[in-house]
Amino acid sequence: MRMLVQSSVLGLSIGLTGCVTSTVDEMVFNEPIEGIGDSSVVILGRRHASDYETEFDFVNCISKHITARDPNIEIIDELEFINSLYPWFEPRTAPLRPGDIDRLMQQKPVAEQLATLKLEYMIWVDGSTVQTNSAGSMTCGVGPGGAGCFGFGTWGNAADYEATIWDFTDQAEVGRMNTQTSGQSYMPAVIVPIPIIAPVQGTACDGMGDQLLEFLSSEH
Amino acid sequence: MSDSMTLGPSVSVRAVGARDRSSATVACFFLLMFLGGCATKEVSVKGDFPPPLLEPLPVTIGVWYEPDFLAHEFYDEAKGRSDSTWIVKTGEAQVQMWSQLLRGMFDTIVPIENKPSPEQVSQIVDAVLIPRVDELQYAIPAHTNVKVYEIWMRYAFELVSTNGDPIAEWTMTAYGKTPPAFLRSDEAAVNLAAVVALRDAGAHFITSFEKVPEVAQWLENQQMDTADKEPSTAL
Numbered sequence: 001m002r003m004l005v006q007s008s009v010l011g012l013s014i015g016l017t018g019c020v021t022s023t024v025d026e027m028v029f030n031e032p033i034e035g036i037g038d039s040s041v042v043i044l045g046r047r048h049a050s051d052y053e054t055e056f057d058f059v060n061c062i063s064k065h066i067t068a069r070d071p072n073i074e075i076i077d078e079l080e081f082i083n084s085l086y087p088w089f090e091p092r093t094a095p096l097r098p099g100d101i102d103r104l105m106q107q108k109p110v111a112e113q114l115a116t117l118k119l120e121y122m123i124w125v126d127g128s129t130v131q132t133n134s135a136g137s138m139t140c141g142v143g144p145g146g147a148g149c150f151g152f153g154t155w156g157n158a159a160d161y162e163a164t165i166w167d168f169t170d171q172a173e174v175g176r177m178n179t180q181t182s183g184q185s186y187m188p189a190v191i192v193p194i195p196i197i198a199p200v201q202g203t204a205c206d207g208m209g210d211q212l213l214e215f216l217s218s219e220h
Numbered sequence: 221m222s223d224s225m226t227l228g229p230s231v232s233v234r235a236v237g238a239r240d241r242s243s244a245t246v247a248c249f250f251l252l253m254f255l256g257g258c259a260t261k262e263v264s265v266k267g268d269f270p271p272p273l274l275e276p277l278p279v280t281i282g283v284w285y286e287p288d289f290l291a292h293e294f295y296d297e298a299k300g301r302s303d304s305t306w307i308v309k310t311g312e313a314q315v316q317m318w319s320q321l322l323r324g325m326f327d328t329i330v331p332i333e334n335k336p337s338p339e340q341v342s343q344i345v346d347a348v349l350i351p352r353v354d355e356l357q358y359a360i361p362a363h364t365n366v367k368v369y370e371i372w373m374r375y376a377f378e379l380v381s382t383n384g385d386p387i388a389e390w391t392m393t394a395y396g397k398t399p400p401a402f403l404r405s406d407e408a409a410v411n412l413a414a415v416v417a418l419r420d421a422g423a424h425f426i427t428s429f430e431k432v433p434e435v436a437q438w439l440e441n442q443q444m445d446t447a448d449k450e451p452s453t454a455l
Contacts, residue, residue, distance in 0.1 A: 053397070107273075
């Protein structure tokens with residue numbers, strides 16, 4: 001009987017998710033109407049701020065979101081790109097404006113490497129997901145008859161990301177997208193804790209991924 | 221990231237000798253047995269460092285790693301029962317990163333076994349570079365309440381002629397940080413912050429080396445020497 005209750009609770013917690021509010025803004029021009037052809041795109045996170053850095057996981061999530069819906073879009077892996085062009089895309093040296101690309105291209109090996117990659121768009125993602133509040137308490141104990149928890153916890157998360165699209169050939173900014181997402185997660189516990197997680201970062205990833213897909217793909 | 225940047229309420233680290241460290245470790249062990257506290261966290265920094273993508277400078281550089289640099293580590297003793305003692309060994313990773321970086325940055329790199337001096341003149345190199353770690357600071361969320369692991373280093377470099385005469389001396393900072401992640405231990409986060417700091421050190425060195433006035437002057441002289449030699453070779 002206990003097993004049945006535990007399995008039901010586990011199934012319930014997997015099925016439950018918290019509510020998320022998401023806002024997406026975009027401003028794009030010079031959209032590639034026929035797609036990007038055999039050119040490639042790289043999505044990079046900004047990591048030069050002192051108090052936060054754009055998560056590698058978030059950048060990877062956007063890349064996967066786009067390629068899953070349009071496999072014709074070639075997205076270069078972020079870490080591979082940064083390593084193959086070391087040290088020109090480290091937080092200290094990464095270009096902050098499209099005009100800085102010129103300075104990079106003056107380095108012959110860098111220009112050759114970028115030509116090999118057939119890079120058409122460089123997309124910079126800046127932002128992070130943070131915990132905004134938390135409340136409640138939970139007590140867990142173990143005894144001869146078994147273990148269990150009792151209490152209630154809640155916490156909020158907020159994600160704020162901005163993507164800036166650079167046209168690598170024209171060395172110009174051609175779009176900017178912003179996604180703001182927030183949500184509240186809950187964890188009630190009566191013997192077994194039931195996490196009701198708000199997928200804040202996942203929703204932000206889907207929102208930004210959809211907007212970028214619309215820009216890059218000829219089929220969306 | 222400026223040179224004067226500090227890590228805010230960070231923890232100062234002092235280097236200690238091997239004997240001091242082993243005494244402290246033994247003391248910690250016994251305290252751990254009797255009190256159940258004073259855990260030691262030890263990290264031997266490991267990471268992959270990519271080769272730099274740039275045109276190598278047309279000089280042959282000798283590089284001498286001092287014994288302190290080869291075995292560089294920092295040690296921070298626990299301040300209370302809830303704190304941990306930290307030992308972070310960076311020597312191996314320092315040598316790995318700098319050797320990789322310098323191989324890509326100069327035409328030829330020659331490891332030197334002793335400091336150049338009038339008695340130890342090396343004829344096969346144009347100059348010898350001696351890197352040192354002057355200072356290292358670290359901060360973890362438990363110390364600062366900021367959800368970032370940070371490592372800050374200040375390097376001192378010496379470029380000397382083949383008979384040991386100083387050509388240039390300068391300092392340079394490097395910084396690395398990483399946010400906490402689910403299921404990532406303190407040790408793994410400190411390792412990652414150290415790897416980021418080492419990468420930053422490489423990036424800073426590449427972008428600042430030719431801007432050191434004495435180095436720029438020396439490189440110019442080297443180019444002029446090479447240009448002077450070329451016509452005679454042709455004849």
